[in-house]
Amino acid sequence: MRCRRCREPSIIEIRRHNAAFCGPCLLHHCREQVARAIHDFDMFEPQQRLLVAVSGGKDSLALWDILLELGYAADGLYLGLGIDGPDGYSDASASFARRFAEEREALLVTVDLRRDYGYDIPTGAAAARRTPCSACGLSKRHLFNEAARAGGYDVVATGHNLDDEAAVLMGNVLRWNTDYLGRQLPVLPATEGFVRKVKPLVRLAEREMAAYCIVRGIDYIVEECPMAAGNRHLGYKEALNEIEDRSPGSKQAFYFGFLERASPHFRPEALEDQQELQPCPSCGAPTTSGSRCAFCALVAKASVAPVAPVPVSLGGHRRWEP
Amino acid sequence: MRCRRCREPSIIEIRRHNAAFCGPCLLHHCREQVARAIHDFDMFEPQQRLLVAVSGGKDSLALWDILLELGYAADGLYLGLGIDGPDGYSDASASFARRFAEEREALLVTVDLRRDYGYDIPTGAAAARRTPCSACGLSKRHLFNEAARAGGYDVVATGHNLDDEAAVLMGNVLRWNTDYLGRQLPVLPATEGFVRKVKPLVRLAEREMAAYCIVRGIDYIVEECPMAAGNRHLGYKEALNEIEDRSPGSKQAFYFGFLERASPHFRPEALEDQQELQPCPSCGAPTTSGSRCAFCALVAKASVAPVAPVPVSLGGHRRWEP
Numbered sequence: 001m002r003c004r005r006c007r008e009p010s011i012i013e014i015r016r017h018n019a020a021f022c023g024p025c026l027l028h029h030c031r032e033q034v035a036r037a038i039h040d041f042d043m044f045e046p047q048q049r050l051l052v053a054v055s056g057g058k059d060s061l062a063l064w065d066i067l068l069e070l071g072y073a074a075d076g077l078y079l080g081l082g083i084d085g086p087d088g089y090s091d092a093s094a095s096f097a098r099r100f101a102e103e104r105e106a107l108l109v110t111v112d113l114r115r116d117y118g119y120d121i122p123t124g125a126a127a128a129r130r131t132p133c134s135a136c137g138l139s140k141r142h143l144f145n146e147a148a149r150a151g152g153y154d155v156v157a158t159g160h161n162l163d164d165e166a167a168v169l170m171g172n173v174l175r176w177n178t179d180y181l182g183r184q185l186p187v188l189p190a191t192e193g194f195v196r197k198v199k200p201l202v203r204l205a206e207r208e209m210a211a212y213c214i215v216r217g218i219d220y221i222v223e224e225c226p227m228a229a230g231n232r233h234l235g236y237k238e239a240l241n242e243i244e245d246r247s248p249g250s251k252q253a254f255y256f257g258f259l260e261r262a263s264p265h266f267r268p269e270a271l272e273d274q275q276e277l278q279p280c281p282s283c284g285a286p287t288t289s290g291s292r293c294a295f296c297a298l299v300a301k302a303s304v305a306p307v308a309p310v311p312v313s314l315g316g317h318r319r320w321e322p
Numbered sequence: 323m324r325c326r327r328c329r330e331p332s333i334i335e336i337r338r339h340n341a342a343f344c345g346p347c348l349l350h351h352c353r354e355q356v357a358r359a360i361h362d363f364d365m366f367e368p369q370q371r372l373l374v375a376v377s378g379g380k381d382s383l384a385l386w387d388i389l390l391e392l393g394y395a396a397d398g399l400y401l402g403l404g405i406d407g408p409d410g411y412s413d414a415s416a417s418f419a420r421r422f423a424e425e426r427e428a429l430l431v432t433v434d435l436r437r438d439y440g441y442d443i444p445t446g447a448a449a450a451r452r453t454p455c456s457a458c459g460l461s462k463r464h465l466f467n468e469a470a471r472a473g474g475y476d477v478v479a480t481g482h483n484l485d486d487e488a489a490v491l492m493g494n495v496l497r498w499n500t501d502y503l504g505r506q507l508p509v510l511p512a513t514e515g516f517v518r519k520v521k522p523l524v525r526l527a528e529r530e531m532a533a534y535c536i537v538r539g540i541d542y543i544v545e546e547c548p549m550a551a552g553n554r555h556l557g558y559k560e561a562l563n564e565i566e567d568r569s570p571g572s573k574q575a576f577y578f579g580f581l582e583r584a585s586p587h588f589r590p591e592a593l594e595d596q597q598e599l600q601p602c603p604s605c606g607a608p609t610t611s612g613s614r615c616a617f618c619a620l621v622a623k624a625s626v627a628p629v630a631p632v633p634v635s636l637g638g639h640r641r642w643e644p
Contacts, residue, residue, distance in 0.1 A: 173495055173576075174565065174572055174575065174576045175575055175576075175579060176575075176576070176579035176580055176583045176584050178584065232568065232569065235564065235569075236565070238564070239561040239562075239564055239565055242557065242560070242561055243557060243558070246557050247554065247557075250496055253497055253498075254495075254496045254497075254498070257498035258498055260498070261498045261500050262498050262500065262587075265587035265588070266587070
């Protein structure tokens with residue numbers, strides 16, 4: 001097949017767009033789709049400071065790359081989760097993130113759970129009787145937000161792509177978790193104590209992000225997190241992939257149809273469900289619990305002796321310096 | 323494993339109920355689940371006359387059997403679709419329906435598309451440029467309703483089971499067809515010109531219906547309709563089966579969670595969408611089109627010469643007499 005834009009031989013077919021692209025035009029396509037998502041959902045303004053949540057995987061590195069290419073002021077935040085796995089998952093992913101930042105002389109802030117908070121995901125999850133994915137999600141939400149507040153960033157950008165969002169939506173729909181459905185949006189506006197969160201890759205699929213990295217020469221960690229193997233989310237991805245194979249465009253219709261025609265029905269419930277927030281007595285982050293926040297509870301359970309909370313400020317984290 | 327009710331050796335495990343049953347207790351379980359659906363959704367009253375849409379497959383024959391066992395006045399309606407396939411699909415399915423009725427001395431009304439309306443599903447679909455499943459669905463909806471009106475039945479009962487409803491729901495959700503979502507209910511109340519429609523098997527899965535028939539000695543057509551092979555609906559069933567395998571109970575949570583927490587959001591839209599109905603000038607059935615109804619249009623397109631509509635009354639259909 002030939003590239004839809006320039007008629008040169010193509011390297012990737014994108015069936016849901018009934019299109020194929022050569023390498024350079026794929027990069028153009030990805031940047032265009034990100035620019036369109038930023039515009040359509042009013043994600044942020046050119047002068048705002050963005051903090052990209054960087055895992056070392058294809059999505060977050062491609063997102064960071066595209067935002068820099070589009071001229072945004074985007075720093076990265078890498079969170080060391082302490083997941084070893086057979087190939088030293090966390091160490092390997094950190095080195096991909098570092099190399100990317102080094103090559104672009106970009107600022108990569110790092111927070112390390114073991115070093116800065118005295119726990120890691122496997123031990124923290126076990127101690128708090130959570131699944132690893134639950135402990136990881138809680139830690140990420142808390143620490144990305146706190147780092148963005150401390151560093152004066154306007155927005156946290158994450159690399160969730162169309163496949164991710166469709167799979168999360170499938171999980172929420174299968175259980176009709178109306179509260180989560182009301183909040184599953186590509187933009188979560190800033191509220192008291194919470195920095196604005198955006199997902200600029202929602203118009204792009206996993207395959208496109210992998211191809212983007214290959215064409216751009218971005219090395220990334222290919223392995224999935226060893227702790228996520230067999231989780232429900234991956235099962236939903238597989239189910240959606242089979243549906244997409246039969247009917248290209250199904251995922252996009254599912255996710256964007258939801259935003260357009262169903263999400264508004266569930267938003268009032270999600271709002272009603274928002275409780276009064278108070279500062280966590282331990283770390284100061286907003287929390288509904290009345291006592292310490294879920295993150296501080298996790299840190300406390302994961303430590304034999306209570307860990308003094310590390311003051312969350314960029315000064316308190318060691319930066320990676322190129 | 324042992325039967326949950328009587329501790330005898332079991333013949334079927336039902337993981338979503340964390341239960342297993344022996345043959346007799348499986349029959350009890352199925353009847354109980356049907357009785358519960360009839361009660362919970364206020365499907366019909368003991369003295370009402372029911373018309374069961376009978377295909378010759380496991381679901382509709384099991385439904386008819388259970389309704390008779392529960393003491394309801396239930397007649398059957400078999401619709402000859404004229405689908406041949408390698409094994410004479412329609413002829414074979416008709417003979418299973420006939421044998422069932424004969425054994426129980428039950429009344430089976432038959433309508434035959436070729437004999438009574440001058441077309442069959444394959445030729446009708448091609449002539450009307452519809453998919454076979456679309457032409458079939460349209461024909462069934464129209465003819466079941468017309469036969470029930472003509473015969474003075476209070477309710478049309480169909481054998482849609484939990485797997486069917488979950489797969490239809492998946493299709494409606496993947497496209498966020500909010501209008502269909504608002505009307506996907508186990509009971510559609512009677513409205514001007516439309517007989518009440520109910521789905522008493524929504525609490526039972528496909529596997530349970532197959533096992534029910536085996537235990538009861540009900541012979542049924544095992545083959546899927548040859549025209550449905552590869553359609554989207556079967557793809558959704560497969561996707562849901564994989565999700566159910568990993569997390570038993572997913573389908574039930576999906577369907578009943580929808581009814582409880584999501585369906586009410588979409589009902590107002592479905593109601594708004596209801597247009598004024600007028601009698602079809604050709605057959606008298608209610609239609610929104612302003613001209614002849616979609617069924618009469620299909621019949622007309624499928625016939626070289628326009629077919630005089632067969633008056634829809636039970637007298638106009640040949641009955642099968644035991």
